[in-house]
Amino acid sequence: MSPEQVRAARNWLAWTQAELATRAKVGLSTVKDYEGGKRTPIANNLEAIQRALEKGGMRFTADSVSGPIAKQ
16 A cells, blocks of 8 residues: 555545544554655554555555445
8 A cells, every 4th residue: 555545545535634543543643754755654553544544445456546436
């Protein structure tokens, strides 16, 4: 999961960086620094970010991210 995928998924869900950090139970600086390409979080923090986004309905593949399908 790349920083660009995280940013895209977060924007798709209309979450702020602070909201993602809260939902993933990681520091806001972790989200900001990763999305900004400043550093890669430790494995368990990166996994927590991915789990939070997936719980929001996002799906990740090696090179893309897709959002939840609207319920009709």
